[in-house]
Amino acid sequence: MFRLTLLLLWTAKTYTFMVTADGNISKELFAGERFNRNAHPCFRTCTKDGTPMVCRYKFKLEWYQTLSKACFNCPYNPEDCLRIHCIPGDGNKRPVLVVNRQMPGPSIEVCLGDEIIVDVENRLMGESTSIHWHGYHQKASPYMDGVPFVTQCPIQPGTTFRYRFTAEQSGTHFWHSHTGVQRADGAFGAFIVRTPPEDNPHHVEYDYDLSSHVMIVLDWEPQILIEKFLLHHHSNGDNKADTLLVNGMGRFKNFSISNSTVFTPTARFVVKKGYRYRFRVINAEFMNCPIELSLDNHTITIISSDGNDLVPITAESVVTYAGERFDFVLNADQPTGLYWMRFRGLMDCDERFTSAHQAAVLQYKGMSNSDYPKNELHYHNTHKNGLEINSLNTAPGKRNSVSIVELQSLDVDWDPCLKDVPDYKFFISYDFYKIDNPHFHKSGLYGYADGNLIFSYSDTMHVQNVFYILNQ
Numbered sequence: 001m002f003r004l005t006l007l008l009l010w011t012a013k014t015y016t017f018m019v020t021a022d023g024n025i026s027k028e029l030f031a032g033e034r035f036n037r038n039a040h041p042c043f044r045t046c047t048k049d050g051t052p053m054v055c056r057y058k059f060k061l062e063w064y065q066t067l068s069k070a071c072f073n074c075p076y077n078p079e080d081c082l083r084i085h086c087i088p089g090d091g092n093k094r095p096v097l098v099v100n101r102q103m104p105g106p107s108i109e110v111c112l113g114d115e116i117i118v119d120v121e122n123r124l125m126g127e128s129t130s131i132h133w134h135g136y137h138q139k140a141s142p143y144m145d146g147v148p149f150v151t152q153c154p155i156q157p158g159t160t161f162r163y164r165f166t167a168e169q170s171g172t173h174f175w176h177s178h179t180g181v182q183r184a185d186g187a188f189g190a191f192i193v194r195t196p197p198e199d200n201p202h203h204v205e206y207d208y209d210l211s212s213h214v215m216i217v218l219d220w221e222p223q224i225l226i227e228k229f230l231l232h233h234h235s236n237g238d239n240k241a242d243t244l245l246v247n248g249m250g251r252f253k254n255f256s257i258s259n260s261t262v263f264t265p266t267a268r269f270v271v272k273k274g275y276r277y278r279f280r281v282i283n284a285e286f287m288n289c290p291i292e293l294s295l296d297n298h299t300i301t302i303i304s305s306d307g308n309d310l311v312p313i314t315a316e317s318v319v320t321y322a323g324e325r326f327d328f329v330l331n332a333d334q335p336t337g338l339y340w341m342r343f344r345g346l347m348d349c350d351e352r353f354t355s356a357h358q359a360a361v362l363q364y365k366g367m368s369n370s371d372y373p374k375n376e377l378h379y380h381n382t383h384k385n386g387l388e389i390n391s392l393n394t395a396p397g398k399r400n401s402v403s404i405v406e407l408q409s410l411d412v413d414w415d416p417c418l419k420d421v422p423d424y425k426f427f428i429s430y431d432f433y434k435i436d437n438p439h440f441h442k443s444g445l446y447g448y449a450d451g452n453l454i455f456s457y458s459d460t461m462h463v464q465n466v467f468y469i470l471n472q
Contacts, residue, residue, distance in 0.1 A: 040055070040057075040109070041053065042055035042109070042110045042111070042114055043109045043110075043211060044111065046111035046112065046194045046195055046196045046197075047196050048196040048198050048199070050111065050196070052111070052113040052114050052115065052166075053110070053111070053114050053115070054114070054115045054117065055108070055110050055114050055115065055116050055117065056117045056118075056119075057106060057108060057116075057117065057118045057119070058100075058118075058119050058121070059099045059100065059105065059106065059118055059119065059120045059121065059131070060099065060100055060121045060123055061097065061098070061099050061120065061121065061122055061123055061124060061129055061177070061182075061187060062097075062098070062101075062123035062124065063095055063096070063097055063124065063125075064087065064095070064096050064097070064098050064101050064186075065087075065093065065094075065095060065096065066087045066088065066089035066092065066093055066094055066096055067086075067087070067088060067089070067091075067093045067264075068085070068086070068087070070083055070084065070085035070086045070101070071083060071086035071087075071088065072086075074086060074088055074264065075088065075091065075255055075262050075263060075264045075265070076255065076257050076262060078262075078265055078370060081249075081264060081265050082265070085101040085102070087101070087102070087103045087186075087248055088248070088249055088264040088265060089103075089220070089245065089248065089249070089250075089264065090220055090222075090242075090243050090245060090250050090251070090252035090253060090264065091251070091252055091253030091254070091255065091263060091264040092222040092252070092253050094221075094222055094223055094224065095185070095224050096185055096186040097124075097177075097182050097185040097186050097187050097224075098185075098186040098187060099187060099189065102189075102248075103186040103248035104188055104189045104190065104216045104247060104248055104284075105175075105186075105187065105188060105189035106189055107189055107190040107191075107192070107211060107214060108175065108189070108190065108191045108192070109190070109191075109192040109194070109211055109214075110167050110192070110193055110194070111167070111193070111194055111195070111196075112167055112168070112170050112193055112194070112195045112196075112199070113166065113167060113168070114166070114167045115164070115165075115166050115167075116163070116164070116165055116166070116167055117162065117163070117164050118131065118162070118163040118164075119160050119161075119162050119163075120155055120160065120161050120162075120163065121159075121160045122155045122156065122157050122158065122159055122160070122161075123157075123158075124157050125157060126157055127157065127179070127180070127182075128148065128154030128155055128156050128157065128179060129154065129155050129177055129179045129182060129187075130146045130147065130148045130152060130154055130155055130161075130177065130178045130179055131146045131163060131175050131176070131177060131178065132145060132146035132147060132175065132176060132177070132178035133145065133146060133163075133173060133175050133191060134173055134174050134175065134176060134191075134323055135171070135172075135173035135174070135191075135306055135307050135323075135325060136169055136173045136191065137169055138165065139168065139169075141164075141165040141166075144163050144164065144165045146163070146175075146178050147178055148178065148179055154179065167193045169193060169307065170193045170194065170195045170199075170307065171192075171193060171304065171306070171307020171308065171325075172190075172192055172214075172280040172281075172282065172304065172306075172307055172325040172327055173190075173191040173192070173193065173307055173325065174188060174189065174190050174191050174216070174282045174284060174325070175188065175189055175190075175191045176188035176189075176284060180226070181224075181225035181226055181229065181286070183284065183286060184221075184225040184286035184287075185224055185225055186248075188216065188218075188284045189216075190214045190216060190280070190282060192211075192214065192280065193307075194209070201309050201410055202278075202303045202304070202309060202312070202329075205276065205278075205301070205303060205312060205329050206276040206277060206278045206329045207275045207276045207277070208275060208276070208277050208278065209277075209278040210277065210278075212269065212270070213269055213277055213278065213279045213280065214279075214280045214282070215246060215247060215267070215269070215279060215280065215281045215282065215360070216246070216247055216248075216282045216284050217244060217245070217246050217281065217282070217283055217284070217285070217291050217293070217320070217343060217358075218244065218245055218283070218284040218285045218286070219241030219243075219244055219245075219285045219286060219287045219289040219291075219345065219349065219356065220241060220242065220243050220244060220245045220250070220252075221241060221242055222242060225286065233437075233439075233440040234440060238353070239287065239288075239348065240287065240289075240348045240349065240353045240354045240356075241285075241287045241289045241345060241348065241349050241354060241356050242354055242356060243354075243356050243357075243358060244289075244291060244343050244345055244349075244356050244357060244358035245358060246266065246267040246341075246343060246358055246359075246360045247267040247360075248267075249264060249265055249266055249267050250264070250266055250267075250358045250359075251263035251264060251265075251266055251358075251359070251377075252264075252358075266358070266359055266360050266361055266372075267360040267361070268360065268361045268363050268369070269341070269360060269361070269362055269363065270363045270364075270365060271330065271332040271362065271363070271364060271365065272332060272364070272365040273332050273333070273334075273336050273364055273365070274332065274333070275332055276329055276330065276331050276332070277329065277330050277332065278303075278327060278328075278329055279300075279327065279328050279329075279330055280325065280327050281293065281318075281320060281325060281326045281327070281328070282325050283320040283321060283322055283323060283324045283325070284322075284323075285321075285322045286322070287348060287349070288347050288348040289322075289345045289346065289347060289348055289349040289356065290319050290320065290321045290322075290345070290346040290347055290349075290392055291319070291320050291343055291344070291345060291346070291349075292317055292318070292319045292343065292344040292345075292346060292382070292383065292388075292392075293317060293318050293319075293320065293341065293342070293343055294316055294317035294318075294341075294342050294382070294383070294384035295330070295339060295340070295341050295342070295362060296339040296340045296341075296342070296362075296373070296375065297334050297339055298330055298331070298334060298339065298362070299314050299315065299316060299331075300314070300315060300316075300317075300318065300328040300329070300330060301313065301314045301315075301328055301329040301330075301331075302314075302315065302318060302326055302327070302328050302389050302407070303327050303328065303329055304325075304326065304327035305324070305325070305326055305327075305404070305407060306324060306325050307325065308409060308411065309409070309410040309411065310407050310408060310409060310410060311407075311408040311409075311410060312329070313389065313402060313407065314387075315386070315387040315388060315389045315402065316384045316385065316386030316387055316388060317383075317384050317386070317387075317388045317389070318388065318389040318390055319346065319388065319389070319390045319391055319392055320390065321390075324390075326389075326390075330362075332364065334364075336364040336365075336366055336367065337364055337367060337373075338361055338362070338363055338364070338367050338371060338372060338373045339361070339362040339373055340359050340360075340361065340362070340373045340375055340377065341359060341360040341361070341362050342357070342359055342377075342381075342382040342384070343357060343358040343359065343360070343382065344356075344357050344379065344382035344383055345357060346392050347392065351379060351380070355379035356379075357377075357378070357379045357382045359377050359382075361373065385400075386400060387400050387401070387402065388400060388401050388402070389402050389407070390402070390403065390404050391403065434448050435448075436448055
């Protein structure tokens, strides 16, 4: 009985990060709750003379479920979809592997110079894990990089590992599991390091940089990724994403009620007319599915890529690839209303395969939280004509397109070896051919050329602007 009481007390414990009356930070860890990210005291206005803080977080990784009992009557009652621990996803019930029963997981948002402490508790039943800090260089702390068997031992089930490092690299990054396909099933979240306005070359470009305007986009399946992987490699299943999600939400499966159709909610981003907002876009996709983003009636001004400041450039749309981050400024200068933010899957997600697409709502303050734009949504109207940043398979110099190598950095402190005109250029050509991978095929029994099985095969790959430069 005594042991049972201790267990109940342990499982019922909630972690908070509290500021005491004398202004000190308690040693409790912050687990984070959805829609309450601002509760962490480390999310604050960064100042030049501010004292760095110690920012503690508790990550509990476990198997969970979309549309679980925490969702009550979602999607029939839209407010239920926004309850704590409710993950609506795309409307399909499926297992998810998440941190603190959230997807995306808790957002880490700190100031340059803060110390970050993240205790990761592995609650999986028989699988190890680790957390990688994508885009963050981990200078002087390589053992915190989160690559199992390279920078650390994997975090075994039932154990906890502490990540501890100082935020010395500003920008938009993200964290995700670096084990197996765990990231594809929901183990990811934002990691933002801000600077004081005096050290931010873009601070005059926008009025607000809000936590609620961090946007994580990804491809999504109705089943766990290991199932899709096995069907693809050992049977005739495909390797294409069915749909996309924005901040863990999206409309895909439809539900009927009172002779009408309802969906799980889309992500919603609120702005006030007359102000400029910094949005931070993180691409957490897993499949070969670049995602194109555009906004109805609005342009976007790109100011940063992968945490590095750029010369601002205004465009109609931007394409992001797996792991990339783009920051853009949106000027809320249109009539007060509701506007679609449209997301279109490319390559293995295009009209040849699944036509994967998604939308979010840009909501001007004063409009209803439950209404949606009236414009129709389908794959073919998610593309917006005009200048596009980082277009798919596009070389420099193409009209209405700016490739990634044409963007200009604000960092002028380049290594002198990186000349404007290289001494030599080496171009790489490549091709694809089918082979019997011994991990998945048995030549002579069930290989590509054996039997009457039809194996799904895609030769769609994306390599852009590939060349090596050698300086003497």
